[in-house]
Amino acid sequence: MNNNFANFIALVKFFSVLMLIIIVVVTTRRLLDSLSSLDSPTSKWKGPIKHKCSDFPECVLCGRKLTIGIRDFCLNHPERFHGNLYCMEHQN
């Protein structure tokens, strides 16, 4: 009888801990969801900027990463570079 009662208490403790874990997991998930939903409008705003940054221009001869300034310089002189992008070294 006493052993059964101890088992019952252990079971109750186990389930209370389980419930606590579930509550913590659910609340943290909801918190993370609300945070991600808050992030999505800002990430939408950052979209065009991110696209510009990820669109790395490269030199067509050596594949070297070019700065936006060098890329614009090449694009602004199509008669010289024929619309291709060149690094400082290969512009001459």
Ligand SMILES: [Zn+2]
């Ligand atoms: Zn180059």
